[in-house]
Structure formats: C-alpha cells, structure tokens
Amino acid sequence: MKSSRAKVSIQQWTEQGHIPPDKIQSALQAADISPSHHQWRPFLDKLLLANGGGLFLIGVVFFFAFNWQEITRFHKFAMIESLVVASLWAYNHWFNRPTANAFVLAAAVFVGVLLAFFGQTYQTGADTWQLFATWAMLITPWALLAQLGALWLLWLVLVNLSIVLYYQVFHGIFGLMFSSSQLQLAMFAFNTVALLLWEYAASRLSWLQGRHEVRLLAVASGFSVTWLMLEAISSNHQDSYGVIVCYPLWLLAGYTLYRQRIPDLFMLAGGVLTLIVISTAFLGKYFLNSHGDVFLLLAMWVLVWSSLAIRWLQKIAKEGKHE
Amino acid sequence: MNKSTPEELWQRLQQAGIVTGDMPPLVAVEVTPWYVRLLQGFTGQFAAVFLLLFVFSVFKDVIKQEEVALVLGLLLIGAAYGVFRVLATAFTGQFGLMLSFTGHALCLFALHRSLNDASTWLMIAMIEALLVWFIPHFLHRFFSSYAAVSALVIASIKLPILWLMPSLTMLVVTLLWLYEAQWLTQSARFRPVAYAFTFVAIQMHSTFSLGQAAIQQAAQGRELSSQTWLISVNEVLLGGMLVLTILKLLQRYQQPLSSKQSVAALIAGSVLALMSLQATGLAIAWIIILLGFSAGNRVLLGLGMFAFWSYLGRYYYFLNISLLDKSYVLMATGVLMLLMRQALKHGLTAEESHHA
Numbered sequence: 001m002k003s004s005r006a007k008v009s010i011q012q013w014t015e016q017g018h019i020p021p022d023k024i025q026s027a028l029q030a031a032d033i034s035p036s037h038h039q040w041r042p043f044l045d046k047l048l049l050a051n052g053g054g055l056f057l058i059g060v061v062f063f064f065a066f067n068w069q070e071i072t073r074f075h076k077f078a079m080i081e082s083l084v085v086a087s088l089w090a091y092n093h094w095f096n097r098p099t100a101n102a103f104v105l106a107a108a109v110f111v112g113v114l115l116a117f118f119g120q121t122y123q124t125g126a127d128t129w130q131l132f133a134t135w136a137m138l139i140t141p142w143a144l145l146a147q148l149g150a151l152w153l154l155w156l157v158l159v160n161l162s163i164v165l166y167y168q169v170f171h172g173i174f175g176l177m178f179s180s181s182q183l184q185l186a187m188f189a190f191n192t193v194a195l196l197l198w199e200y201a202a203s204r205l206s207w208l209q210g211r212h213e214v215r216l217l218a219v220a221s222g223f224s225v226t227w228l229m230l231e232a233i234s235s236n237h238q239d240s241y242g243v244i245v246c247y248p249l250w251l252l253a254g255y256t257l258y259r260q261r262i263p264d265l266f267m268l269a270g271g272v273l274t275l276i277v278i279s280t281a282f283l284g285k286y287f288l289n290s291h292g293d294v295f296l297l298l299a300m301w302v303l304v305w306s307s308l309a310i311r312w313l314q315k316i317a318k319e320g321k322h323e
Numbered sequence: 324m325n326k327s328t329p330e331e332l333w334q335r336l337q338q339a340g341i342v343t344g345d346m347p348p349l350v351a352v353e354v355t356p357w358y359v360r361l362l363q364g365f366t367g368q369f370a371a372v373f374l375l376l377f378v379f380s381v382f383k384d385v386i387k388q389e390e391v392a393l394v395l396g397l398l399l400i401g402a403a404y405g406v407f408r409v410l411a412t413a414f415t416g417q418f419g420l421m422l423s424f425t426g427h428a429l430c431l432f433a434l435h436r437s438l439n440d441a442s443t444w445l446m447i448a449m450i451e452a453l454l455v456w457f458i459p460h461f462l463h464r465f466f467s468s469y470a471a472v473s474a475l476v477i478a479s480i481k482l483p484i485l486w487l488m489p490s491l492t493m494l495v496v497t498l499l500w501l502y503e504a505q506w507l508t509q510s511a512r513f514r515p516v517a518y519a520f521t522f523v524a525i526q527m528h529s530t531f532s533l534g535q536a537a538i539q540q541a542a543q544g545r546e547l548s549s550q551t552w553l554i555s556v557n558e559v560l561l562g563g564m565l566v567l568t569i570l571k572l573l574q575r576y577q578q579p580l581s582s583k584q585s586v587a588a589l590i591a592g593s594v595l596a597l598m599s600l601q602a603t604g605l606a607i608a609w610i611i612i613l614l615g616f617s618a619g620n621r622v623l624l625g626l627g628m629f630a631f632w633s634y635l636g637r638y639y640y641f642l643n644i645s646l647l648d649k650s651y652v653l654m655a656t657g658v659l660m661l662l663m664r665q666a667l668k669h670g671l672t673a674e675e676s677h678h679a
Contacts, residue, residue, distance in 0.1 A: 003619045003620075003621070004354045005354050006327070006332055007507070007510075007619075008354060009329050009332055009349055010332075010336075010507065011507050011508055011510055012349055012350060013333075013336075013342065013347065014507065014508050015508050016347055018342050018344075018347060019336070019341055019342060021505075021508070023341050024504040024505075024507055025504040025575065026339065026341055027336055027339075027341050027342075028504060028619070030335055030336055030338075030339035030341060031327075031332055031335060031336065032327075032335075032619075033618075033619040034617060034618065034619055035616060035617065035619065037576050040616075041667065043616055044664075044667060045664060045667060045668070047612065048660045048661065048663050048664035048667065049661070049664055051609075051631060051657075051660055052656075052657045052658070052659070052660025052661040052663075052664060053657065053661065054631075054632070054635065054657070055602075055635070055653045055654070055656045055657030055660065056653070056654055056657030056658060056661070057657070058635055058653050058657075059649075059650045059651070059652070059653030059654030059655075059656075059657055060650070060654065061650075062639070062646050062647075062649050062650035062653060063647070063650035063651075063654070065646060065650075066645070066646045066647040066650065265356060265358075265359070266356075266358050269356075269358050269359055269361075269362050270358075272362065273362055273365065273366070276366060276369075277369075280369070291380075291381075292376070292377055292379075292380025292381045293377070293381065295373045295374070295376040295377035295380060296373070296374070296377040296381075298373040299370045299371075299373035299374040299377060299421065300370075302366055302369050302370040302373065303366075303370045303414075303417050303418060303421055304414075306362070306363070306366035306367070306369075306370070306417050307412075307413045307414035307416070307417045307418075308413075309362070309366075310359060310362065310363055310413040310416070310417065311412075311413040311414075313359050313362070314353050314355060314359065314413065317353070317354070317355070317356060317359070318353070
C-alpha cells in the first residue's frame with residue numbers, strides 16, 4: 001500500500017473513532033508514513049550532498065562566466081583543467097562510496113565549462129550546437145563506465161540541446177531545407193529511440209530502474225509527435241502522411257508497453273492527453289468553416305473523452321500495479 | 324515509505340498501542356495520482372476555452388453588456404456548484420470544472436474595467452474563499468485557493484504588506500504542512516488549499532527574487548508600494564521560518580533542545596538561513612523539502628526539489644549583486660552544506676561507537 005493510501009486508511013479509522021485525534025501523528029509514524037528518527041539521517045545525507053554539490057558546481061560555473069581581467073588565460077585553463085582532474089581523482093579514490101557519483105558528475109560539468117571557456121577565449125567561430133555536441137561526445141565514455149542514471153540524463157539533455165541549436169542555426173540559412181517539423185522529427189526520433197533503449201537497459205541493469213528519467217524522455221517524445229501531428233492536421237501536406245501512420249503506432253506501442261509489460265500510469269495519462277489534443281484538433285479542422293456552434297461540440301468532445309479517460313485511469317490506479 | 328496492506332497497517336498500529344480490536348472495514352476511496360489531476364485540470368480548462376468561445380460567438384451581441392456577462396458568469400459558477408453537489412463522478416467533475424472556469428472567465432471579462440481597484444480584488448478573494456469552502460471538488464478547491472491568494476496579493480499591491488506576501492504565504496504553507504495531523508480528517512477541504520498555497524509561495528517568491536523591475540513588469544504598470552525596504556525583511560522572515568520549521572520538527576521527535584543534535588541542527592539551519600539572504604529563494608525550497616519529507620509526501624518533496632533547482636536557474640538573472648559575488652555565495656553555501664554532511668557522518672560514527 002502506498003503512503004497516500006495508508007494515510008487515507010488512518011483518516012478513515014480516525015473518523016470512525018478508532019484512532020484518537022491526538023494519536024494521529026503517532027499513527028503516521030507507526031505506519032511509516034512520517035519518517036522515523038533514523039530515516040532522517042540517510043535523507044539529510046543525500047540532501048546535503050545533492051544540494052551542496054549542486055550549489056558548488058553552479059558557483060564554479062558562475063565564477064568562470066564572470067569576465068575576469070585579473071586572471072590570465074593560462075591560469076584559467078589550468079584552474080578548470082585541475083577541477084576536471086581533481087574530480088576524476090576523487091571519483092577514483094572514493095570509487096566504492098556512493099559519494100563517488102557526485103565527483104564524476106562534477107567532472108562532466110567541468111568539461112562543459114572548459115569547452116565554453118575554450119570557445120570564448122579563442123573565438124573558434126564554432127556554433128553553440130557544436131559546444132553541446134562535443135561536450136556530450138567527450139563525456140560519453142564516462143557515462144558508459146560510471147553506471148549513473150543522472151550522468152546519462154545530462155548526456156541526453158546535451159544531445160537534445162545540440163539538436164535544437166543545430167536546427168536553429170540551419171533554419172536561418174537553409175530555411176527551406178529545415179522547417180520546425182524537421183526539428184521535431186529529429187527530436188522525436190532521438191528521444192523515442194533513447195526511451196526504448198533506456199527501458200530495455202533498465203530491465204537488465206538495476207542502476208537504471210528509476211522512473212523519472214524515462215518519464216522525461218517520454219514527455220519529450222510525446223511533445224514532438226503531438227506537435228508533428230498538429231502540423232500534419234493543419235497543413236495536409238503529402239509529406240506528413242508518414243507522421244499520420246507513425247502516431248497511432250507510437251500510441252499502440254506505448255499502450256502495450258506501459259499497460260502490460262512495464263505498468264506505468266504516468267505514461268498512459270500522457271498518451272491519453274495527446275490523444276485528446278489531436279482528436280480535438282482534427283475535429284476543429286474538419287468543422288473549421290462551420291458556425292460558432294462547433295465550439296460547443298468541441299467542448300463536449302473534450303469533456304466526454306477526458307471524463308472517460310479519467311475514469312479509466314482511476315480504475316487502473318486501483319489495481320495498484322502502477323507507480 | 325509504507326508498503327503494507329491495510330491489515331498489516333492495522334497490526335502495526337495495534338502493536339504501537341494506538342488501536343485495539345479487529346480491523347474495521349474501510350470505505351473504498353479513490354486516490355488520484357498528481358498527474359491524473361493535472362490531466363483533469365488541463366482538459367477542464369481546454370473544454371472551458373471552447374465553451375467560452377461558443378458563448379462569445381453565439382451570444383456576441385448580448386454578452387458585450389458587462390451586466391449580462393456577470394450574471395451569466397455567476398449563473399455558470401452556481402450551476403457548477405450544483406453539479407459538484409449532486410454527483411461525484413469523473414464526468415460531473417469535468418463538467419463542473421468546465422462550467423466554473425467559463426463562469427470565472429465571464430466574470431473577469433465583466434469586471435475588467437474595475438480591475439484597478441483593490442476593492443474588486445478583495446471581493447474576488449472573498450468569493451473564491453467561499454468557493455473553496457463550499458465546492459466539494461479537489462481541483463476546484465485548488466484553483467479557487469490559488470485565485471484567492473493571487474487576488475489578495477493584487478489587492479495589496481499599493482500597501483507595504485505586498486513586500487511581505489511571500490513570507491506570509493510561506494507561513495501558511497509551513498503551518499498547514501507541519502500540522503497535517505490536525506486536519507487529516509478534513510483532508511478533502513485542507514489538502515488542495517495546502518497545495519495551492521505552496522504553488523503560490525514558490526511562484527510569488529520566484530518573481531520577487533528577480534528584483535523590483537520584474538515585479539513591476541508582473542504588475543503590468545500598476546503603482547506599487549514604495550516601502551521596498553521590506554523586501555529584506557521578507558527574506559529575514561523566510562530564513563526565520565526555516566529555523567522555526569527545524570525547531571518544530573525537533574519538538575515532534577521529542578529531541579531536547581539542549582541536546583547536541585538539536586543545537587547542531589539549529590545552527591545548521593541558521594547558517595543556511597543567513598546564506599539564503601543572499602541566495603534568495605533557497606530558504607523556501609529547503610522548507611518545502613523538509614516539510615515534504617517529514618509528511619512522507621513525495622509530491623511536496625518533488626516541489627521542493629523543483630523550487631531549489633529553478634531558483635538556482637533564476638539566480639543567474641538576479642541583478643542585485645554581481646556574477647562574481649553570486650558565485651562566491653553559491654560556492655560558500657555548497658561547501659558549508661558539504662561540511663555539514665561530514666559533521667553529520669562524524670556525529671553518527673561517534674554515536675555508534677558510544678553505544679558500542
């Protein structure tokens with residue numbers, strides 16, 4: 001039983017008079033909903049490491065982003081490179097401790113600082129997307145070796161950023177070649193493949209079993225395919241037929257995967273949302289030239305389908321298999 | 324976190340001496356995950372937009388009269404109240420939300436000429452507060468609470484209290500989550516309010532922490548109170564609230580305040596509160612994180628984490644101090660937290676060896 005369900009049980013027993021109101025806090029603690037005295041220590045340990053490490057890393061980024069006049073280029077390079085080397089040394093030295101992960105993550109961030117400073121110093125003329133792509137490429141071996149979900153997430157964010165920036169650059173020059181739909185197509189393809197690979201790897205590797213990263217990937221993939229479908233509905237171009245075929249397959253694959261193999265209600269809710277948006281857009285386009293009454297039809301459409309979807313999702317939630 | 328069945332839970336409570344006898348039957352209650360609620364809210368608003376477009380396109384000549392729009396808006400909100408009261412199904416929930424959102428939009432349209440008066444916003448805040456009390460729907464209570472607090476902030480825009488609004492909102496957030504056990508049997512009414520205040524607190528302080536220019540922009544040209552010295556008082560109050568939260572949690576776990584652990588926790592909290600006077604927003608994030616963990620509430624914990632990282636992202640644009648000073652503040656706070664972690668581990672090791 002999840003904490004929220006346990007809380008509801010305690011609430012009901014209190015209402016029925018089985019738990020005296022002044023004992024609710026003790027009941028929450030006895031039920032393991034409120035943490036015990038001993039559970040605070042590991043929590044504070046993780047919190048202080050994650051927040052302290054995060055603040056320090058961002059502080060270092062700000063430090064090098066400041067336009068220093070007093071420190072020479074040579075010293076700046078030496079400082080950043082020393083940070084990379086020191087982080088890797090610390091990772092190696094404390095390899096068997098959970099803290100080690102923070103050091104490899106720090107090293108990966110410092111590589112980005114180094115690349116940004118390199119580009120700024122030598123005015124290499126490289127585009128911003130190249131910075132992120134090179135950064136992702138350079139940390140790939142560490143991501144492969146470190147067995148750390150957060151590092152893979154950083155890698156995925158960097159690749160996504162480089163794709164967006166790449167299309168931003170080339171959109172200006174070859175506006176006819178690369179449209180926003182091509183950017184979304186690239187994002188969709190990349191994030192969907194990454195999602196499938198992550199799910200496949202997670203079924204074999206225990207360190208990849210957190211759900212936050214896959215959910216983020218699914219949101220990115222879902223956003224792109226919904227965007228592509230909305231463009232396909234509004235444009236009616238022949239080249240969007242591929243998307244129209246791809247979208248139901250994507251939905252079906254998602255349903256099969258997350259309803260049966262890896263129960264995940266979040267993914268199903270996302271699928272339902274995109275389906276409601278797309279079907280409403282399709283109806284809107286079909287009745288575009290009708291009178292204002294069509295808005296009532298669209299309101300009712302959203303109302304009925306969202307109600308059915310919510311009832312379905314609540315029914316699945318009751319099964320208790322889903323996260 | 325708890326993973327047991329209701330029977331196992333009852334047994335644990337029995338062992339703790341909190342309940343006696345056989346387990347009474349439980350009424351099946353639907354526990355809706357946050358993302359399903361998000362879907363409900365989004366599609367409810369989506370449907371309301373279409374209903375509003377319908378009203379404006381079909382009754383365009385009549386609806387231009389503000390009195391008509393106001394009456395129709397109030398009627399729709401009244402109809403939503405009726406729908407929510409009659410049946411609690413997924414369909415009536417969505418239908419009620421759609422009617423109420425449309426009604427709200429019509430009322431705002433009708434009142435648009437008087438939106439510069441504080442009294443209008445005060446009236447809106449009071450009506451929303453009444454809706455929170457009477458409309459028995461989680462999401463509606465959430466949105467009404469959110470609207471009530473926001474309206475109260477806008478109503479106080481010319482008063483000095485404006486600059487203290489983030490800390491006052493945060494005080495309500497802290498008290499609500501710290502004393503969850505007191506309102507657990509009234510969860511249906513208080514939980515959405517607690518979440519709405521948390522959202523408003525994060526959002527409001529996020530704007531306030533960017534400085535006066537950002538607030539001026541958010542106020543859309545309205546005249547603001549000139550007592551801006553209260554901004555620093557607001558930050559001090561937020562820091563104080565972080566220490567107060569730690570103090571209340573220590574009391575909950577019956578830790579004597581003179582014990583080493585309590586003193587260390589309070590010193591650590593005070594140091595972080597002092598640092599957050601410069602790194603604005605961090606105190607709010609840490610308060611929410613502590614409250615989330617203490618309540619075993621993963622959504623609240625996630626909101627606290629989100630607040631932490633989003634404040635750090637926004638801190639770059641904070642113009643009151645230079646980038647170099649910001650980097651010193653962040654690095655110093657980071658190092659302090661890492662030192663606190665070492666002290667915590669050292670304390671634990673010392674305690675274990677003492678027990679051995």
